[in-house]
Structure formats: C-alpha cells, structure tokens
Amino acid sequence: MISQTAVTALSEKLGRKNVLSEKEDLLTLGYDATPGLSALPDIAVYPTRLEELLFALQVARDEGLAVVPRGSGTGLSGGSVPHKGGMVLCLGRMNRILEIDEANLTATVEPGVITLDLFDAVMAKGLFYPPDPGSQKVSTLGGNVMENAGGLRGLKYGVTRDYVMALQCVLPDGSVIDTGGKNVKDVAGYAFKDLLVGSEGTLGVISQITVRLIPPPRSKKTLLAYFDTMPKAGEAVTRIIAARIIPSTLEIMDRTTMICVEEHAGIGLPLEMAALLLIEVDGHPAAVEEEATAVRTVLQQAGAAEIKLAADADEAASLAAARRTALSALARKSPTTILEDATVPRSKLADTFAEIERLAEKYRLVVGTFGHAGDGNLHPTVLCDERDRGEMERTHAFYEELYEKVLAWGGTVSGEHGIGLAKKAFLARQIGPAGIAVMRRIKNSFDPRGMLNPGKIIMEE
Amino acid sequence: MISQTAVTALSEKLGRKNVLSEKEDLLTLGYDATPGLSALPDIAVYPTRLEELLFALQVARDEGLAVVPRGSGTGLSGGSVPHKGGMVLCLGRMNRILEIDEANLTATVEPGVITLDLFDAVMAKGLFYPPDPGSQKVSTLGGNVMENAGGLRGLKYGVTRDYVMALQCVLPDGSVIDTGGKNVKDVAGYAFKDLLVGSEGTLGVISQITVRLIPPPRSKKTLLAYFDTMPKAGEAVTRIIAARIIPSTLEIMDRTTMICVEEHAGIGLPLEMAALLLIEVDGHPAAVEEEATAVRTVLQQAGAAEIKLAADADEAASLAAARRTALSALARKSPTTILEDATVPRSKLADTFAEIERLAEKYRLVVGTFGHAGDGNLHPTVLCDERDRGEMERTHAFYEELYEKVLAWGGTVSGEHGIGLAKKAFLARQIGPAGIAVMRRIKNSFDPRGMLNPGKIIMEE
Numbered sequence: 001m002i003s004q005t006a007v008t009a010l011s012e013k014l015g016r017k018n019v020l021s022e023k024e025d026l027l028t029l030g031y032d033a034t035p036g037l038s039a040l041p042d043i044a045v046y047p048t049r050l051e052e053l054l055f056a057l058q059v060a061r062d063e064g065l066a067v068v069p070r071g072s073g074t075g076l077s078g079g080s081v082p083h084k085g086g087m088v089l090c091l092g093r094m095n096r097i098l099e100i101d102e103a104n105l106t107a108t109v110e111p112g113v114i115t116l117d118l119f120d121a122v123m124a125k126g127l128f129y130p131p132d133p134g135s136q137k138v139s140t141l142g143g144n145v146m147e148n149a150g151g152l153r154g155l156k157y158g159v160t161r162d163y164v165m166a167l168q169c170v171l172p173d174g175s176v177i178d179t180g181g182k183n184v185k186d187v188a189g190y191a192f193k194d195l196l197v198g199s200e201g202t203l204g205v206i207s208q209i210t211v212r213l214i215p216p217p218r219s220k221k222t223l224l225a226y227f228d229t230m231p232k233a234g235e236a237v238t239r240i241i242a243a244r245i246i247p248s249t250l251e252i253m254d255r256t257t258m259i260c261v262e263e264h265a266g267i268g269l270p271l272e273m274a275a276l277l278l279i280e281v282d283g284h285p286a287a288v289e290e291e292a293t294a295v296r297t298v299l300q301q302a303g304a305a306e307i308k309l310a311a312d313a314d315e316a317a318s319l320a321a322a323r324r325t326a327l328s329a330l331a332r333k334s335p336t337t338i339l340e341d342a343t344v345p346r347s348k349l350a351d352t353f354a355e356i357e358r359l360a361e362k363y364r365l366v367v368g369t370f371g372h373a374g375d376g377n378l379h380p381t382v383l384c385d386e387r388d389r390g391e392m393e394r395t396h397a398f399y400e401e402l403y404e405k406v407l408a409w410g411g412t413v414s415g416e417h418g419i420g421l422a423k424k425a426f427l428a429r430q431i432g433p434a435g436i437a438v439m440r441r442i443k444n445s446f447d448p449r450g451m452l453n454p455g456k457i458i459m460e461e
Numbered sequence: 462m463i464s465q466t467a468v469t470a471l472s473e474k475l476g477r478k479n480v481l482s483e484k485e486d487l488l489t490l491g492y493d494a495t496p497g498l499s500a501l502p503d504i505a506v507y508p509t510r511l512e513e514l515l516f517a518l519q520v521a522r523d524e525g526l527a528v529v530p531r532g533s534g535t536g537l538s539g540g541s542v543p544h545k546g547g548m549v550l551c552l553g554r555m556n557r558i559l560e561i562d563e564a565n566l567t568a569t570v571e572p573g574v575i576t577l578d579l580f581d582a583v584m585a586k587g588l589f590y591p592p593d594p595g596s597q598k599v600s601t602l603g604g605n606v607m608e609n610a611g612g613l614r615g616l617k618y619g620v621t622r623d624y625v626m627a628l629q630c631v632l633p634d635g636s637v638i639d640t641g642g643k644n645v646k647d648v649a650g651y652a653f654k655d656l657l658v659g660s661e662g663t664l665g666v667i668s669q670i671t672v673r674l675i676p677p678p679r680s681k682k683t684l685l686a687y688f689d690t691m692p693k694a695g696e697a698v699t700r701i702i703a704a705r706i707i708p709s710t711l712e713i714m715d716r717t718t719m720i721c722v723e724e725h726a727g728i729g730l731p732l733e734m735a736a737l738l739l740i741e742v743d744g745h746p747a748a749v750e751e752e753a754t755a756v757r758t759v760l761q762q763a764g765a766a767e768i769k770l771a772a773d774a775d776e777a778a779s780l781a782a783a784r785r786t787a788l789s790a791l792a793r794k795s796p797t798t799i800l801e802d803a804t805v806p807r808s809k810l811a812d813t814f815a816e817i818e819r820l821a822e823k824y825r826l827v828v829g830t831f832g833h834a835g836d837g838n839l840h841p842t843v844l845c846d847e848r849d850r851g852e853m854e855r856t857h858a859f860y861e862e863l864y865e866k867v868l869a870w871g872g873t874v875s876g877e878h879g880i881g882l883a884k885k886a887f888l889a890r891q892i893g894p895a896g897i898a899v900m901r902r903i904k905n906s907f908d909p910r911g912m913l914n915p916g917k918i919i920m921e922e
Contacts, residue, residue, distance in 0.1 A: 103699060103808035126705065148648045159646060161655070162623070175895040182806035184836040185620060185876035187609045187659050189888050189918060190900050194622075194655035198648050215705035238564060244587065244676035286747030345643035347564035375645040415646035427650050434636040439651050441906030446899065457650060 018046040041082035069201040071143030074135035077420030111142025128216035130157035148198030150416030155374035168208035203446040220282035222316035225304040226273040233275035234350030236302035249280035250374030257368040264329035334383035343415030363394040377415035479507040502543035530662040532604030535596035538881030572603025589677035591618035609659030611877030616835035629669035664907040681743035683777035686765040687734040694736035695811030697763035710741035711835030718829040725790035795844035804876030824855040838876035
C-alpha cells in the first residue's frame, strides 16, 4: 500500500495526469501480452524526464514499494506484470528521439520511443536500425533493450543487443550510471551495458539508449516456398545455410498457422500445403540477384512444391505483413493462445518440428507453429481454452516434454521473449544451480533490497 | 608462498613438465607485452584438461594463492602480470580445436588455441572467423575473449565479443558454468557470457569457447592513400563513412610510424608524406568494385596526394602485413615504447590527431601514431627510454592530458587493450564512483575472496 502523502507528492511533482491511483485506471496496467497473468498495482506513474523518474524511485524506496518498469506492455513472459503490487513505472512518455548522429552512425533516444518510429526516423536520413520485433509498431526501445528483443531480421542482422552502444541506467539506489558510448570499440571495465541488455528490468531502469545504425541494404528480394511436409521445409532451411547463404529473413509457418493467417489476411495461401517458408535476401543488387537464384535452386532440391518470387516491393511487404499477423491470427481462433519461444541450434530444427507434431498428437492439442526458422527460434502456439482444466494440464505437459527435448539438444527455453514470470522454472533447469546462484549474486549486487521487478527471472528460494 | 606439499601434489596430478617452480623458469612468466611491468609468481602450472585446471584452482584456494590466468602473454595492459605473486595459470596447453560445426556455423575450442590457427582451420572449410588482433599469430582465443580483443577488421565485422556464442567458465569456488550455446538467439537469464567477455580474467577462468563463424567475403580490394597532412587523412575517414561505406579495414599511420615500418619492411613508402590510410573493402565482387571506386573518389575529394590500388592479393597481403608490423617497427627504434589505446567517437578523429601533435610538441616527445581510424581507435606510441626519468615524466603527462581530452569528447581509455594494471586510474575517471562501485559488487559476487587476478581493473580502496 502507498500512503496518500506519497500519492500527493507524486501528483505534485509529475503532474496529475501522470499519476494513476484509481483501481479502474490501474486495471489496464496489470497485465502484458502473456495470457493468464495479471495483477493490480498500487500506483502507476508516467515520468516525462529523468528528474521525475528519480523522484518516483525515491518515493518507491521511501514507501517500500516494488517497482515494475513498463514500456508498451507487449511482453510475452509476464516481465511487466506487477504480481507483487507496488508501483508501475511507465516509461512511454519519455519518448523523444534526442539525436541522430550521422557522423558516428548512432541514434540516442529515451526509453519510451516506439521501435518503428526510430526505424522510420533514421530511414529518412538514409540509415537503418535493423531490429524488428513482431510488435515493432507498439513496442518501445526501452522494452526491446530490457528483453533483448529479436525479430524477423535477426538471422543476418542480429538482435537488439547487437545495436546497443550506450545506456544510461538508474540503479535502485538512485545512482545514475552511463555505460558505453559512441565508440565503436570500448573495453573499459566490465560490460555493464551488455549485462543490462536482456536483464528484464530487474537490475536498473534504463533512462537513455544510444544505438548503432548501419547503411541500409540497397536491394532485396522476397521468396515464398510451399512444402507438402514439415521435414522438407526444415531440410530446406539447413541446405540454405549449408550453401553459405545468410538470408535477412527465413521464416516458417505450418498449416495451422497458414489457415489462420489466410482467414485473417486473405492473401491466397494454398492451404493444402504443410508449410511455408518466407525468405528475404538483401544487400547489393548483384549479390541479391545471385542469392535469390541460389536460394531457389536449393528450395527445388529440398523438394519445395511451389516457389514464388514477390513481383515487387508491395507484394513483398504484404507477405512480410502477413507473417507478422501470425500471432494475432492464431489468437483469434481460440479463447486462449499459449505461445512459446523454443529455440534450438539450427541443425536440430527438423527434429524439433517432428517432436512438436508428435507431442501435439500425444496430448490431443491444436498447435500452430511459426517462427524464425533460420535462427532455430520457433513459436509453437497451443490454441486452447483456459476454462478447460484438462486441456490446460495437457498444454503444460506438452511444453514440459518439449522443453526437455529442447534442452537435451542444446537449445534454450527462450530465444527472444524472456523469462519473466512465465519461465522461471524452465530457466533453473537450463542453467542449473551454479548459474542461478551467480544470477542471484548479480541481482543482489545491483538491487540488494530487491525493489526492482521482484520475483522475476530468478526462482525464489 | 606455496608449500612443498602443494608443489608435489601439482606435479603428480599435472605431470612434472606442466609445473614450474624454479625462479629461472618463472621469470619469463612474470610479464606480458606491457612495458615496465613485471613480477615473479610463486608457481606456474599448465593444465591440459578441465580436471587439471580444477585441481590447480583447488590447490590455489587451499594455499591462499592469487591466481593469474595467462594465454600467450601478448596483452598490452598488464592483465597477466602476477604482481601479487601466486599461481600463473597457463592455458596454452589446453589448445585443441574441439569441433567445427558446419551446420550451425560454430567452432568450439579450448582457450589455448592460437587465433590464427582457428582462422586457418575454419577457412579450410570455407568459413570465416573475423576477429584479427595484431598479435593473432601468437595470441590465444582465451586471451582474446578475456580482453575482448579487436583487430583490423573490427569496423565492418566487429570484435571478439560479437563472435562469442558460448563459454564454459570455472568460477573461483570451483563451480563450472556453461553459458550461451549454439543458439543464434538466447535470452535465458542474465548475460553472463557477455559479462565474462572483456572481464580480463577477474571473474572466472574460461575453459571452453564456442564462436560464431560466417561465410567469408568472396572478394576484396585494398587501397593505399597518402596525405600531406594528418587532418586531411582524418577528413577522408569521416567522408568515407558519410558516404555510407563501411570498409572492412580502415587503418592509419603517421609519418613517424611510416619511417619505422619502411626501415623494417622496405616496401617503398613515400616518407615525405604525413599520413597513410590503408583501406580494404570486401564482399560480393560487384559491391567491392563499386565501393573501391567510391572510396577512390572520396579520397581524391579529401585531398589525397596519391592513391594506389593493390595490384593483386599478394600486394594487398604485404601491405596489411606491413601495417601489422607497426608496433614492432616502432619498438625497434627506442629502448622503451609506450603504446596507448585512445578511442574516440569517429567524428572526433581529426581533433584527436591535432591534439596528439600539439601534446607531442608541448612535452618534447617522439610519438608515432597508428591505429584503426575507422573505429576511432588510435595507438599513439611514445618512443622513449625508461632510464630517462624526465622523459618518462613527460610521457605520463602527455597521456594524462590526452586522456582528459579523449574523455571530454566521449571517448574511452581503452578501445581494445583492456585496463589491467596499467589503466586503473584512468578507468575510475571514465566510469566514476557509481560505475566503480557496481564493478566492485560484481567482482565480489563472482570472487568474494578476491583470488582471481587480484588488483586488476578496479582501483583498490
């Protein structure tokens, strides 16, 4: 519980419209995009500048409140769910693009800037910010950094981590550290910046971000390939990489996903097929031309039933957009959608498809699988109904058994969605007691009082 | 001091040839490539497998010895100097390439593998490991990871950090953690792996490394440009990047360095010139052709006095090799060579050249400057004599004043050489008390007894 004095002080400092304390306002800040998780915070604040952020943290310290930082709430592991109540620290109103530095190829932003807004702003200057998480139209850079968000272009261009050059971070004790800079190389001291990326709001609150930009690719081509079995599609992925081609995008959808996307987007997908690969190659026009031809040959050899080349940029964009709707298309089909984030070394992709199929049958579940095949990063999605207890139990058994295999194959329980509340038990299995012990010590070293996003990522003792 | 019992136990377990305890043997393990720093350890051990490494650490714990991990001792900041005595843990005999995985594009090695050996081994399979520190013929991967080594290809391809996918790490308490994997994306838990990279042997001992490989560029072209003033060369660098060209290599040498390299390598450098840029563009042949032409145009516009295109791969290789001799060529000229590692945002490059020139004059010093201009990473090198106390004082004053500017411009005190013993005071100035406090807490969380490489990186209280 927060005292009335504290609420008043926050309203005075931040302005009344930037402080929410009524239950009906707070309800919408109790969940993110993870199904089945919600909670009611005691208060929500929207600082608009660093000074206000520091003040809010000071109040939280004085009142002994848990603090849960929040961007747009698009997270898929419960990372911004205030399950212990306390203060939701909404960073969406710290949303200025502070600088685009064309000489150093960097952009500096506040954490609440929308991912796609940054992309558009730098593109207007002939520069390119590659990370493109599925939620890029609403997600914030702060959230992207805290979750180390991936996206469709990860295979060739890497993920958010690969673009973060500097962070300004407020520690739970109120000290502000600046880590990294605009230097292309920097080995001065421990890599805080790299530790903060992906720390899911448990070590500090990011108040400023500097990212690296690159020249955009001059050309790209988009191909679609349909397969009559999933293993053939998996084999095609393996062969593309074996041919030493790194596409910018190499996405997969199974039939269940295709059916939902088709209902949603109506782009004429052939629903008798078992799988679709969406492949984008980009770069110098001559390289793109050759790679597209090479990819087509590999796809034929791998037994693709049909291969289409997008006629123009519009068609390519509509295909990519259709892929981006996969999750929402699946979500429309059933009351509950449990989306997972299993990731395996690429060589285990075909085995993983087979295992998902086997387990879906074993547990009598409808599973739609889509994801970043080139990264080995799959999103098997169970279409279910949380009111059906038996089905939910089977869903959990499905994931238990799947993750056991994924871990045995050297995979990871999360490729890009994070651990949050949803996957703490799986993480403990993956990194073992020694790993959890180090995490706990690191957490304590940043946040000895356990104020920041408590109970997230690390299993409680 | 180590007990005789412990020496005997180590000899029995590791074999006599893998344990050194005689002063004359230990002398050579008391320094690295940093001038002016040396010390005598109590014992040196060469484990050949993980079990022996764990045993050696156990003995060190029991005997209360400091442990200083060491690769080939090519470090340039004193990171492997055993200035508190204790045990030097030489990892050079754990030097097997364990696997090159062509399906997942990874290589897994022991820490003692020589950088160039890995490069050659993967190139034989048509793959590419880009990081190429100056010392790649002798340096080890373990050392590269611990120092986050850079190299000549950093501008386009990044540094060691960008290629480390997984580490096996032995913590000071003897627990072994595996962090990362062959997954292209992995957000499971805190990024230990990224924290360990560049931690200079102060948090754990790396016992196994998995790196990412990429397809090699199909073509490259090498250009040389001479300038009659340093500012013109700096301007050329700025203009190349402004033209949205990212060369794989963009190196600079000033006249002092050119003179020394010419004496050493005799490749016909025009010594009346003030600066040389060595530029390599690589990738698809058509892209390389266009970029080489565009670079040539930019160089002309920036006022290059002469531009040469390497006639063939051999000529290109000899130019790159000549650049790699810069440090040893300078080192032959004077009894002492103090090499620095100042790095600035690229836009401050020309200012930094001017400042180096001004300060060299002010302090009456001979300074040769070379480095990775495209990265803003310069190695101003004072040619001096450590027996001349006045000159050494002026050298230190030179660096003091230079780093003050570098930091004011948002630069860093180390781009690629690390902090070690040599730069602790500068680091404290760069990251401030809050930064140092966090470092100390992280160090304690990994190594509460301060056994591993004590007194390095962080200023003692």
